[in-house]
Amino acid sequence: WAAVLAAATIAIITAIRAWKPLWPALLIAVVLASLAAWALHLPVETIGTRFGSIPSTLPFPAMPAVTMERLVALLPSAISLAILGAIESLLSAVVADGMTGRKHRSNAELVAQGVANIATPLFGGITVTGTIARTATNVKAGAHGPVSGMLHAAYILLFMLVAAPLMSLIPLAALAGILALVAWNMIEKKEISKLQAWPTLSVLLVTFLVTIFRDLIEGIAAGIILSIIINFLLRRTRGG
Known part of the structure; x- marks a missing residue:
C-alpha cells in the first residue's frame, strides 16, 4: 500500500500541475493522501507511527x-x-x-x-x-x-x-512520493544525454549509486574521490 499511495501522490501532483498550475499541488496531494490513509485504514506508516506524536x-x-x-x-x-x-x-x-x-x-x-x-x-x-x-x-x-x-x-x-495531531496522520509514503518527484525534476536530463566521456559517466554513476544506497554526503565524497583518482591516472597516462 505504501507504493500505491506514493504513486497516487505523484499522479495527483502531476495532474494538478497540468490542470491548475497555480494551485498548491504538493499540499493538496498530501492532504488527499492523508485523508485516504485515514479513511481507508491503510496499513502504512505515518509521521505519528514512526516518530511519535x-x-x-x-x-x-x-x-x-x-x-x-x-x-x-x-x-x-x-x-x-x-x-x-x-x-x-x-x-x-x-x-x-x-x-x-x-x-x-x-x-x-x-x-x-x-x-x-x-x-x-x-x-x-x-x-x-x-x-x-x-x-x-x-x-x-x-x-x-x-x-x-x-x-x-x-x-x-x-x-x-x-x-499537530493532524500532521501526525501524514503518511510517509506521500512524502516519499513528493521527494521522488522532486528528485526526478531536479535531474538535468538533457545534460546527462550529452555526457559521453567515460570518466564523467563513471563519477556520475558512482555518486548516484552511493547516494541512493548510502547517503548524500557519502555519495558526494565518493564522487569527489573517484574524480581525483581518475584525473590523476589520466595525467600520469598522458605524461607517460
Whole structure:
C-alpha cells in the first residue's frame, strides 16, 4: 500500500500541475493522501507511527550543562557536523541558483546557519542545515527568494501549535512520493544525454549509486574521490 499511495501522490501532483498550475499541488496531494490513509485504514506508516506524536507547544529555552569534559568529547563531532552542514548548505544554494537564476551569498548562508545552530540547542533542537531536497521542493512549489524560507518556518510553527495531531496522520509514503518527484525534476536530463566521456559517466554513476544506497554526503565524497583518482591516472597516462 505504501507504493500505491506514493504513486497516487505523484499522479495527483502531476495532474494538478497540468490542470491548475497555480494551485498548491504538493499540499493538496498530501492532504488527499492523508485523508485516504485515514479513511481507508491503510496499513502504512505515518509521521505519528514512526516518530511519535508531534508536540503542540514550544519548549522553554534553557542552557545545557557545559563542562570541559563534555566540550572535549563533543568537539570532534561538532567540527565534523559543521563542515558537513556547510558543504550541504552550499550545495543546496548552488542547486537553487541553477533552478532560479539567482546568486546566493555564501558568507550570509553560513553565518545564518551558525546562528541558527547556536540558538536551536537552547530549545532542545538538533543541528540544522540546508538540504537539496527541501530546497528543490521549495523552488518547484513556486518560491522565488529567501522570504519563502521564513514563511516555511512560520508555517511549521503554526501547524505545530494548531494542527499537530493532524500532521501526525501524514503518511510517509506521500512524502516519499513528493521527494521522488522532486528528485526526478531536479535531474538535468538533457545534460546527462550529452555526457559521453567515460570518466564523467563513471563519477556520475558512482555518486548516484552511493547516494541512493548510502547517503548524500557519502555519495558526494565518493564522487569527489573517484574524480581525483581518475584525473590523476589520466595525467600520469598522458605524461607517460
